[in-house]
Amino acid sequence: MKNTKELRTWLDDLSLDHPLVVAGPCSAETEDQVLKIAHELKDSDVNYFRAGIWKPRTRPGNFEGVGALGLKWLQKVKAETGMKTATEVANAAHVKLALEHDIDLLWIGARSTVSPFIVQEIADALKGTDKIVLVKNPVNPDLALWLGGIERLYSADIKNLGVIHRGFSTYEKTRYRNNPEWQIAIELQNRFPDLPLICDPSHITGKRDMIFEVSQTALDLNFNGLMIETHVDPDNAWSDAAQQVTPDTLIQMMEDLKIRKETDTEAEYRNSLNTLRTQIDVIDHQLIDILGKRMKIADTIGALKKDKNVAVLQSKRWNEILGKMILEGEQNKLSEEFILRVFKAIHQESINHQEKIMNG
Ligand code: PEP
Numbered sequence: 001m002k003n004t005k006e007l008r009t010w011l012d013d014l015s016l017d018h019p020l021v022v023a024g025p026c027s028a029e030t031e032d033q034v035l036k037i038a039h040e041l042k043d044s045d046v047n048y049f050r051a052g053i054w055k056p057r058t059r060p061g062n063f064e065g066v067g068a069l070g071l072k073w074l075q076k077v078k079a080e081t082g083m084k085t086a087t088e089v090a091n092a093a094h095v096k097l098a099l100e101h102d103i104d105l106l107w108i109g110a111r112s113t114v115s116p117f118i119v120q121e122i123a124d125a126l127k128g129t130d131k132i133v134l135v136k137n138p139v140n141p142d143l144a145l146w147l148g149g150i151e152r153l154y155s156a157d158i159k160n161l162g163v164i165h166r167g168f169s170t171y172e173k174t175r176y177r178n179n180p181e182w183q184i185a186i187e188l189q190n191r192f193p194d195l196p197l198i199c200d201p202s203h204i205t206g207k208r209d210m211i212f213e214v215s216q217t218a219l220d221l222n223f224n225g226l227m228i229e230t231h232v233d234p235d236n237a238w239s240d241a242a243q244q245v246t247p248d249t250l251i252q253m254m255e256d257l258k259i260r261k262e263t264d265t266e267a268e269y270r271n272s273l274n275t276l277r278t279q280i281d282v283i284d285h286q287l288i289d290i291l292g293k294r295m296k297i298a299d300t301i302g303a304l305k306k307d308k309n310v311a312v313l314q315s316k317r318w319n320e321i322l323g324k325m326i327l328e329g330e331q332n333k334l335s336e337e338f339i340l341r342v343f344k345a346i347h348q349e350s351i352n353h354q355e356k357i358m359n360g
């Protein structure tokens with residue numbers, strides 16, 4: 001992928017003065033539901049109307065989508081509102097039907113990106129298309145799989161490409177439905193600075209009241225657009241009820257989000273600074289999270305030591321750790337003095353925790 005500038009063309013051609021917005025329900029449920037939502041979004045900043053027709057559900061027995069019938073409803077959306085349309089495709093048959101119904105934007109879902117076989121099948125079916133194709137990140141935090149998806153599509157001569165960041169699944173419960181792991185999206189952005197990058201805060205958060213904050217972080221990180229699930233009756237949606245917002249909420253959110261534009265050198269400077277600061281914030285959150293995890297393990301060790309009546313301070317082990325960390329620090333351009341200070345502070349906090357457990 002040598003000339004990455006061509007990747008931006010479709011987005012530049014839209015000449016938007018705001019981030020790209022893709023909105024609409026998680027699933028197309030009925031013709032009436034689809035058209036109602038579309039009409040409420042008609043005069044907003046929404047560029048593409050989304051609706052899932054074929055729904056990949058993690059467990060069977062849930063609503064699996066209305067199927068090809070829904071493509072007719074999307075055609076009606078376009079005819080009645082002028083909005084372009086978007087849906088997820090997960091195999092060659094879906095691609096064929098979506099192209100026959102002139103869907104403007106197709107995306108590959110997170111559960112498909114994990115499978116190179118499926119991505120290749122979709123890429124072959126799409127060969128040479130000028131439709132916009134967006135690749136969602138794989139469910140698991142694996143940048144290579146995401147890059148592989150993009151490369152397979154690009155090799156199939158699909159130039160109107162982009163990616164959607166929808167967060168990554170974790171076994172541990174976090175405050176997100178899918179952990180954002182922003183550093184993975186940032187890494188992708190560094191590799192392909194011209195590849196349009198869209199955030200899907202609905203699937204990241206899983207909760208409607210967190211969508212605004214995640215959208216703002218994405219814009220601060222220079223994402224090019226947002227995909228937000230929107231429903232006229234979110235609580236009674238047939239899929240992803242907790243994360244859908246009403247068209248009114250979406251429109252208000254678009255007004256309230258701070259959009260950073262690159263207009264002159266001063267603005268560009270502030271924009272870069274802001275992006276870098278947001279990157280630092282992301283890493284700081286991770287540092288706290290990881291320190292918390294380390295301390296939890298130290299607590300467990302504390303409980304073990306208490307059981308066996310062993311002393312809290314184990315100097316030999318501690319000196320080994322320090323030696324290793326100083327060497328690793330050097331490789332990362334971190335001074336010995338800095339590593340000593342940081343690890344002494346961490347060690348002290350562990351001892352304090354363990355002493356509390358011993359005496360508790
Ligand atoms: C969706 O967009 O409705 C969807 C199923 O998303 P994901 O593939 O990100 O889970």
Ligand code: MN
Pocket residue numbers: 026027229239240
């Ligand atoms: Mn959904």
